[in-house]
Amino acid sequence: MNIVPEPLHLASRLAQDYIHRFDQVSGLYGGDYRSERSFAERAxxxxxxxxxxxxxxxxxxxxxxYNKKHNNHPAVHTSLDSLEQQGTLVMVGGQQSGLFTGPLLVVYKAITIIQSAREAQRRLNRPVVPVFWIAGEDHDWDEVNHTYxxxxxxxxxxxxxxxxDALRTSVxxxxVDRADWDGLLNELQQQLPDSxxxxxxxxxxxxxxxxxxCLSDAFARLLGGMFGKYGLILLDSADPALRELEVPVFEAMIKRNEDLCRSYQAAAKEIAGRGYEVQAEVAENGANLFYVHEGRRLLxxxxxxVYSDRKGLVSFTRQELLDELxxxxxxxxxxxLTRPIMQDSxxxxxxxxxGPGEISYWAITRDAFADLGLRMPLIIPRMSFxxxxxxxxxxxxxxxxxFQDVLLNxxxxxxxxxxxxDKLNLDERxxxxxxxxxxxxxxxxxxxGKMQEGLLKLGETNREKILEQMDFLLSRSKSALAQQHEAALAQWKRIEVSLLPEGSPQERVYNIVEYMNRYGLNLVDRLMEIPYEGSGTHRVVFI
Known part of the structure; x- marks a missing residue:
């Protein structure tokens, strides 16, 4: 596959500055991800x-x-054995559990996690294992229940x-029952072209x-099938067994809640003061924690x-909340805003x-890490294709x-x-x-009008109608021209819908299954062979 760097300037200005002009935003983040020294200091x-x-x-x-159940590959257990040993570090990234893995960017993130772990292990000459954090605790069902x-x-x-029964609860x-899956598989079979x-x-x-x-289990199985052989460890943030281990961290978040809130607000104020858009809501007196009540996930x-939700469905004193925890x-x-801290804990x-959006909102969390005795990790831009x-x-x-013509005009x-x-020069004629x-x-x-005043008004109305009819004829003539070149215009449409579907980057829309159907089930393995690039530069892959 031929690979060519091509800018994709669709991210926020803060993310763009982080990737391309780090010195301008270094105060909002931890170390410089491009620096050998930053890697050594973090380790x-x-x-x-x-x-x-x-x-x-x-x-x-x-x-x-968890991995034995959903991602049972020998390479994964090797990674777990290594993680158990003091001194092993991790590269971690995550995403919501999307349908059939969701958009292409999810696959690209998994590839980046694995390749960046390899690169870090080479740099530091010590074990670094890859971890994919499945954000199964998220409740935005409408964001993950479809793909294109x-x-x-x-x-x-x-x-x-x-x-x-899709309540506002964690994904x-x-x-999801068998009938739901069967209906979806039938739809997929109809939508995918024969190959x-x-x-x-x-x-x-x-x-x-x-x-x-549930969708998260299906997501884990498919992602594990693609990347388990590369030692990618999976976790579901909604795993009850994991939640048991997280109790001390939640306890600290509750006890230091005022400090966390002040840190988030101060960082958001600084970001806005520098002229950047604040990419996540920083609510005044937000506890930045969710509580599941009668199946519904409440902020x-x-x-x-006193801790409560906006509708007053639940209310706890601090001690009652700790007891409930x-x-x-x-x-x-x-x-x-608290997930990054949990990840580091x-x-x-x-x-x-x-990804670019995440880079922007992580700036809000910088000082909050220190509130719990932590430090913000290095932030590595996801590879983009x-x-x-x-x-x-x-x-x-x-x-x-x-490629820039396609993106911009x-x-x-x-x-x-x-x-x-147009050989007839329609517009000119x-x-x-x-x-x-x-x-x-x-x-x-x-x-x-000099003959009779009413004739002037009638004549002007008549003129407008004639001009309107001329415009209508011009429009119909252009439609006829387009019909003459229908095949060529279909090629233009193919370019647009392939590279910039509905104005969005391809990686944010299409599913990897679309391309595996065209190019084979080994497509992910071929993408894994693309040289690692940690600078966040978007690349076009000729496939």
């Missing part, structure tokens, strides 16, 4: 702070049970999972959902010593792999389009090309005709 601090984290043996025991494919007619096809607690790989691919997907009680807020730890979960995190197939590449060459380029096919008409007609209606 040294992790060695000195072993007692600040969950005991390794207890953590690995929990992870071993390119249909045979070159339009965007959506497949969606609709369980019967890992949202039950030599389709049958085997459908079997793989079917095995991942077989008896899966807690603090007023003095020890009785029912599975009812507690993190929000977007569990693992010896050398670096965390983040656009897959460009041979047919689309041929069309781009045919119409002399660069494809519609203008297409309209200019179509105008170039219609404009000349309208000018000639008005030149002859305007004096006539003015003279008629």
């Amino acid at each position: 040294a601090w992790l060695d000195l702070s072993e007692d600040k984290r969950t005991p390794r043996k207890a953590l690995v025991s929990c992870l071993r049970a 494919f390119l249909s045979p007619d070159q339009s965007l096809a959506k497949v969606k999972l609709d369980p019967k 890992s607690y949202t039950k 030599e790989h389709k049958g085997e691919l459908l079997r793989l997907v079917s095995e991942s959902v077989q008896d899966a009680p 807690l807020f603090r007023e003095g010593d 020890h009785k029912h730890p599975a009812r507690f979960s993190n929000n977007v 569990l693992f010896p995190v050398l670096g965390t792999i983040l 656009t897959l460009l197939d041979g047919t689309v590449h041929k069309y781009m060459d045919k119409y002399e389009l660069t 494809l519609a203008e380029k297409r309209d200019a090309w179509l105008a170039g096919q 219609f404009a000349q005709t309208k000018d000639a008409f008005e030149t002859l007609y305007q004096p006539l209606i003015e003279d008629l």
Whole structure:
């Protein structure tokens, strides 16, 4: 595969500055991810702070049970054996548990986690293992219950999972029964174009959902099937066994809640003061913790010593909340601002792999780490790709389009090309005709108005109708021109829908299953062979 760097300037300005102008934003983050010294200093601090984290043996025991169930590969158990030994570090990144792994960027994040762990191990000459954090505690079901494919007619096809009882609860607690999975698999079979790989691919997907009680389990199985051989450890943040280990961290978050809130707000104020957009809500008196009540995941807020949700469904004093934590730890979960702290409290995190949006909101958490005796880890930008197939590449060459043309002004380029096919010079000739008409007609209606005042108004109305009809004829003529070049315009459409579907980067829309169906089940292994690039530069992969 040929690989070419191409800018993709769709991230927030803060993320862009972090990736390309780190010196300008270094005060908002920890060490410089490009610096050998930062890696060495972070590793040294992790060695000195072993007692600040969950005991390794207890953590690995929990992870071993989960991975044995969903990701039971020898390489994974080798990674777990290594993690159990003091001195082993981790590279970690995560995502919500999307349908069939969700958009391509999820696969790219897993690849980055694995490759960055390899690179860090080479740099430091010590064990570094990859960990994927499945955010199963998240409750935004509508964000994860669907995915997109390119249909045979070159339009965007959506497949969606609709369980019967989808409460506002964690995705890992949202039950999906066999009938729901069967309906989804039937829809997938209809949407995927026929290919030599389709049958085997459908079997793989079917095995991942077989008896899966929730979307998170199916996600873990499919991700493990792709990356388990590379030693990628998986965890589900909603795993009750993991939650038991997290109790001391939640306890610290509750006891230091005012300090955390002040740190988040101070960081948000600084970010805004530098002219950047604050990428996550920092609510006044936000507890930044969720509590599950009667199946619903409620965000807690603090007023003095009382913790409650916005609707008043639950209310606890600080001590009552702590008592509830020890009785029912599975009812507690993190929000977007406390999850980074929980991650660092569990693992010896050398670096965390983040996408552009995540890089932006992690700046809010900088000082909060210190409130719990921690330090922000190195932030490694996720690798970013656009897959460009041979047919689309041929069309781009045919119409002399660069990748940046597609991103920035494809519609203008297409309209200019179509105008170039207009041998009748429609715009010019219609404009000349309208000018000639008005030149002859305007004096006539003015003279008629002298004869009778009402004729002037009637003549002006008549002129507007004639001009309107000319515009209508021009529009119909252009439609006829487009019909003459329908095949060519379909090629332009194929370029657009392949590389920038509905104006979004390809990696945020399409599913990896779409491309495995075209190029084979070994596609992920081929993508794993792309040289690691830790700078966050977007690359086009000619496939």
